[in-house]
Amino acid sequence: METMPTNFNPTKDGTTDPLSSIDTLALRALSLFQFKNYESASLEFSSPIVCFLGNNGEGKTNLLDAVHYLSFTKSYFHNSDALNILHEHDQAGITGEFLRAGNPELIHCAIRKNQRKVLKRNHKEYERLAEHIGLLPSIIITPYDIELIWEGSEVRRKFMDATISQYSPVYLDHLMRYNQALSQRNQVLKSYGKMGAPQELLDPWDYQLAFHALPIFEERTRFFVMLEEVFAQVYSEISGGKERGSLSYSTSLAEASMDDILKKNREKDRILERTTGGIHKDDLDFFIENQPIKKFASQGQQKSFLIALKLAQYMIIRGRSKVHPILLLDDLYDKVDDLRVSNLLDWILDKIKGQVFISDTHIDRIPDLLQSKKAAFQIYKIAQNTCLSHSTSIPHH
């Protein structure tokens, strides 16, 4: 199994970070066809920071989601591909021209109603979409992240899985197989219902679940150890060090093997007609000053916590996948005041050497802020589903 490289130290300042060994990644051009609210659009990017500015509902977030699509082969917001097709049409396309470690990567994703989605890398179709995950990593920070606090454990497992999958294809394979075995086992339980499924038919699936649960548990544990450390550091830096944020990872695999968990729950599983225990019940818990964040933190504190969590995710993926991920900052001023945004941008300009996309509803405040920090950036004004390149600012040093 992979271990953390010894020179990985995202918590120290840039000078000790071995950033020179990390590959560059940039999106140079993006074109959309009947994707979400865009009939068609094409954008070119020439700056490390790109701003999408315009009123709500004009399609800024959709541009960020298009980048997410090219990274993860799916939307951050909708599980169903069909929902990402422009209303009253039956197909959509997204094309991105990337430069990864200096090499061009042309990615094209075609979505059709009621048909298999097709993903091509340099004109060659992938046999399995999973093969693409991790090639062009990205991290999105959006107001919808609040789900991580408010929704059920599924959302937090998705966060863990989306992170680990970007640097470990082996993990992703175990995870997909575990989930498949889980669905099959639940189907056996359901089809026998009150009669109770015979153990003989459950055994093969129990064997598969146990086989895949262990490496998933081990990799999540390793990930959590990294996350805990990186998160504490980032949170303290962006919140001014006034309070302590922390996380915990809860999993039934810590006390018992998957085999034992399945054995213990046999009768319960038959009565409830589903698999009640296992790695698919893992969860993350969030705390500020050891108090559960869901109950005891203000909206502003929760937002800072989530930003730190996502930035920690960024640092971990960068350290493990050896490429600078693309950072997508959706609606940067959401629940964050001017001073915090300014501090956050300082932190990002200092620590993040990859491409950054920022969306905001105001035309001036982000450009003014970036100008005052002497950062190079590019602006697209977004209105009524059209994207107008406005200006590119290159600072004088």
Added chain:
Amino acid sequence: MSGLPGIGRKTALRLVLELLKRKPEEVKRFSEAFIQMREHIHHCSICHNLSDEETCSICRNASRDRSTICVVSDIRDVMAIESTEQYKGLYHVLGGLISPMDGVGPSDLTVDDLLKRVGSGEVQEIIFALSATMEGETTGFFLYKKLQPLEVKISNIARGVAVGGELEYTDEVTLGRSIQLRTPYESSLKR
């Protein structure tokens, strides 16, 4: 015709128009061939391979090794393995793989017939040649549990790096599995 797999409405129309162009006798011979095929070809009573007689040509062939049975899910797998000309034993066609979500359980497969064949005593080795999918592996595990008490040697076809393939271009999942399921060097020496 568009009800057949792989034939869409356009192709079906093209086939129908083509048949209408042909002479009636020709079309009649054609349709008789279909009926003949459906009436005379059935499944081998021993291995469930396709056959125009009670038992298939492989089961009837006296030179085949009757102590070895290769278990496959589909008749197409028999054809694939036969075309390698590397296997001299018999087959057993399961007729699918266990997949509760597709409504396929062990009773929908020819599992009982396989157990009867092995129980008759002539068989010494069972080779699983099932796909490397979740359903293939699960079906293998289920059969393994059933066959274990019968004291027969059970093996699985090797999986891993493609012959002639370079390690660098092998996907990480396959390569990782190849390391886990490594074999003694002696067994890779050409015999």
